[in-house]
Amino acid sequence: MKNKPPYALSSVDNALVLLHLLRDQGQLGVTEAAEALGVVRSTAHRLLSMLVYRDFAIRDESHKYRPGPSLFVSAVEHRPTSELTRIMLPHMHALRDRSDESVQLSIRSGRWTRFIATVECTQYLRVGDRRGTVLPARAASGGRALLAELADQQLRDLYYVGEEADAAPDDEARLSQGEWNALAHSLALIRMKGYAVSLPDTEPGVRAVSVALHNEIGDAVGALSIAGPTSRMNSGTIEKLGADLLAVAQRATTGLSGYRET
Template sequence: MIMRKVQIDHRRPRYAIDSIDHALRTLHLLRDTGAVRVSDVALKLGIAPSTAHRIMAMLVYQGFAVQDDSRRYLAGPALWAPVMTSQRTATLIEVARPILEDLSREVGEIINLSVRVGVHSRVLLTVGDLDPTADDDRTGRVYPAHSSASGRALLALEPDALLERLFVGRSAKAYGSALTKADLDELATEIAETRRRGFAVCDEEVQRGVAGVAVPVSTPDGSACTIVVLLPHGRLKQLRRDVGKIDLLFAAKRRLSESLVGAVGNNGLVE
């Protein structure tokens, strides 16, 4: 079999957009050097420090960078997340959308559909009364699984030994996901509570002022996703005490699980 040569045109586009070029080159720096400062980005790209600072702020906002205690910027979870291109993902979103939209109207909150990819939780879909100026649409965002409601709900479906493999040891340190013993013990306690009550809770651990309540949904191919209710921190206690709304969340879980079983017979949820 003759392999066809792949031709890549590296010429600068005629109508290049400098701001996008700068952001993409900064992603290369984060990926290949491990850590950068604003001054490094400004020097490497030949731009003003104020421009470099704005670029880094947007990359942090979108999860492509994080800032450590010494004010260096490191590669964020969105930069490490693997590409998802399967028909399974498209079918999952298609089946879940009307169910999540109904739930959003019923509980009056924004709803996410999320999955776990290793140590990360990824948002596949956001529905509800979204305000684009308030960072409501989280579609595509990637969050640490151990601190997000979605990630905790999905980790609760796994054996306890998986926590050690994901968050302890040389591999976890290499990928920046290692937890201290105290943090791991806290996560184990939270997962035990999640299994007991049937839903996971996140209260400002991912984003200041934002809380989440998530239920896991098993899918026919043996994997799982979550339905997450997002709400302001101040409304979390009220939601947890509202038996009617919690029942609606579990009803949406059952409806999605049953609908996914039906989707297998139509166009196949499993690749």
């Protein structure tokens, strides 16, 4: 038997119970959540909203809450990401100071990308701390930069295309032939330019540019991104930031010489 801690935080405990319910039941309404926790609807709604904010839940068109990507995307795929963060933080601070935009570090986990570190800029209108946020790899700039590192067969192992899409385990794995062609074309352009840009509708009002980070033997171990409001991220700015990111990624290779995917 596990005993409740003597100074238990009821709000934290309630949020964790909701995570269990989402995982086990597959969906949850506000009324159902309130009854399960013994709280009023407004409290249940606030708790569920925070789970949505941190990607542990999503709210569908029927206003039901379902498990979000943070519940089924492996946290770090057994990689020592604290070491990757330690190595890259000085580069991230320098990038932030030069660009006056927020800098992000991310890794790819299958069809998803997860942010593991942020250095925020000081501008009033800025991209905030995204640590823990999970986005589809084919939409986020960091995910796209890392997908561009894969061979065609590796990509096909990730996504189900055309008739195969009926067997896809989740919506993110399911691509039409047209979507596959568009993805393949965009990844070819990323390989040519060396940097990736997020799709326009990935995060409303935000645009990001990213490059893949490599260790000394050429393995892609993460992605480095600069993100800002679309009002400041025009094509000229993106090209300049992309060149700066490529230079930083090249310099960081030496520091990443001991870093491996495990």
